[in-house]
Amino acid sequence: MSRRTIYALTDYKGFFGSKHFSVPYRSGMDKDLLRNCFQSHNFEIEYIQAITIFDSEAHEWAGKYVLYTSSEDPGYFYKSFIEDIVLYLEETGAIVIPSYRFLRANNNKIFMELIRRQSKYEEFKNINTRIYGSLEELFPELGTLAYPLVIKKAEGSMGKNVAMANNRRELLRETKGMTKTGGLKFALKEEIRRIIHKGYKPESKYRHKFIIQELVPGLKNDWKVYVMGDIIYIFYRPVFKKRVFKASGGGYDNYTYGLAANIPEGIFDFASDVYKWLDVPAVSLDIGYDDILKKFYLFEFQAVYFGTAGILQNYSKEYFMRVNSEWEYRENNKTIEEVYSEAVVSYINRKF
Secondary structure, three states: OOOEEEEEEEOOOOOEOOOOOOOOOOOEOOHHHHHHHHHOOOEEEEEEEHHHHHHOOHHHHOOOEEEEOOOOOHHHHHHHHHHHHHHHHHHHOOEEEOOHHHHHOOOOHHHHHHHHHOOOOHHHOOOOEEEEOOHHHOHHHHHHOOOOEEEEEOOOOOOOOEEEEOOHHHHHHHHHHHHEOOOHHHHHHHHHHHHHOOOOOOOOOEOOOEEEEEOOOOOOEEEEEEEEOOEEEEEEEEOOHHHOOOOOOOOHHHOEEHHHOOOOOOHHHHHHHHHHHHOOOEEEEEEEEEOOOOEEEEEEEEOOOOOOHHHOOOOOOEEEEEEOOEEEEEEOOOOHHHHHHHHHHHHHHHHO
């Protein structure tokens, strides 16, 4: 059987994907190792820089498999460029993996919540959440909110751009700090326009999009769960006192992994159900659990360009897989490149 080809879009540096402890630093996956992994599954991988897509004809991409990376460059400027390329490829008929909407949701909590709202499963959306495009859109709802609340700027990871408010004053203070746009020059221009043009409504000075979310009370930790095809990795993230309510961003060396992760019964089934619903090759999930109500909470998910430290043998000594309806552990002897390629190949064979 001849090998099928997968085209992998790299960034402007020639890097692909995310890999903790990559060499050189922050250079993504080992492309040679990844190629070998795909070849072992009878797939060839061809790396191409995103910008070169413009030099090809649109019809050339119909029906071709395209993997893509993302970027966490400051300001997300290059990520925006990758979005343009991937959406274009999807519209030409290329099979982009995963679908463009998951790139749009990458480090974008607004679109993440919009995807979540599509689910017919209430247990995946059991945290009350509201989305806003400007601070002014929050004002009409101030009298209807119940505290405490969590405020999250759309962009951010590792617990950054997240705050808690116990009352209206704290809510306004935190949202103003997160959403501020423009500077003094912008404000002066808008004031002049307001004076010159009768009835003119100035542009908001607070236009970074954000969400507010109910605080799930009493949670002392969450779990990071990676679902990669048929296998699952998990680690336990405690809420440290200095971080008040945030479990993420506490440092990988402060978490417990695999069998030591204080795993609640049912979390693998819950994570697996989310994975199947999203219909992606791989996903990173932030999951909370109320052991009194026996209830899971899906805080966030990422299907593109997420942290991978919990897959490394340095941290996770075990991974888990379902065997005859039971979850069993195996010694973690896999590289990120192996796990990722297996997940992608399984996804392609399952869908196409």
